[in-house]
Amino acid sequence: MMLTTKLIYCCLVSIVLHPINNLNPKPYISLFNLQGILLPTQFSHSLTSLDAFAPRLLAWFEINGRHDLPWQQHQTDTPNPYIVWLSEVMLQQTQVTTVLPYFARFMASFPTVQDLAAAEWDTVAEHWAGLGYYARARNLHKGAKQLVEVIDETGEYPTTLAGWEAISGVGPSTAGAIMAMGLHRYGVICDGNVKRVLTRWAAIDGDITKSATTKELWALAERLTPKENSGLFAQAMMDMGATLCTRSKPACLLCPLQDDCLAHAQGRETDYPVKAKKQPKPSKFSNALLIENENGEILWLQRPDNGIWGGLWSLPLAFIEKISGKVAVKDADKNKNKELIAANDNQLLEVASNEKVYETEFTTAEQIINEWINKNELVAKSVNDTLLDDSPIKHSLTHFHWYLTPQTVNLNTKQAQEITEALQAGEININWLNADDAQATLGLPKAMVKILE
């Protein structure tokens, strides 16, 4: 009754003080913070739902959750942070059933963090072998040494979130898990399982790889985590994510949160979490021509002000092929410019699948050069003698990958003069400079530096 009265009061005050908010189509509830200042909630659920979340989850966990996993510390008053840290690192990338035997072997061989720190790397590696992500085993070993150092200095394990995050291999979520479950202090977790549960429950449809969504999810996780027993809550959330709110076939009928789960209400559970498919970038292939005169100088062109590398200097680029889809260069030579592609015959470049096909724009200068080379029947040669070494430079731009294969064209003095005149007639700024001088005196885009190197 009190709560209801207060809620109504808050809403009325909100309407009076913030009339503009009533234009906002989103559900809008205000509440007082401790200073009595009006604050909006940023959450889509009502206060009642937000506050009921933890009790309902915990009630479910008590009856239906797993309580016998060997690293769980919720049934003891003297939790062991080492056990939680070790298991959390293992569980970062692997499911419970896979971790179980590894965890047992680790605990048998390294019962304390001091044992782990003192172990040889080879021994640790052998224990980890098969779990994957071996960098994490290295971090684990390093982290053990760091922890022993902290313990030697302070007499105890780190007691703060920041203290744990300073340990190699421990990020924000693992640190939260250790604080909550390993120390029975306050800690919030927001790992992949939690994100799945929360995006569904609150129908959060933002791309979870975006930092704004990450922030939103952490804020919600924090709002839902009870100040007391955050470890039990973390344990329950993990269990719920792993056993009920699974990725493909969630068991909504058994879920304690089904009646205010917004995704369930929409019948769209598996549409969450939203993760933008990393858009495969189309790929474009060009040859970068190292047109060399008899003095060993290379022809450089200043690019037009508009477009890529505007105003910078670049090697002349020769069109090879623009492709989309998972195609090997080898398969792509069904069309023009066969000679140029031939140099790439041994390359099997896997490029991301994509429908888009790019139009390659030639600069005026490049058109002049390409036509001139064709007319004179000059052949571009691979820079290196061995086929293995002439792989293209990969240069990624915002919207596509550009594979640039360096090729040389040697000109005699007469030919060099001819092309120079042809370009100057087209009012193109050009330069003949060897690689070192070009790097020293011209503004070269990164891709060109890569090619020269």
Next chain:
DNA sequence: ATCCGGGGGC
């Protein structure tokens, strides 16, 4: 057989 998820380091 292939795709995809996942947490932290860089």
Next chain:
DNA sequence: GCCCCCGGAT
């Protein structure tokens, strides 16, 4: 924003 590496899902 990529990489690591495995196993579960399809």
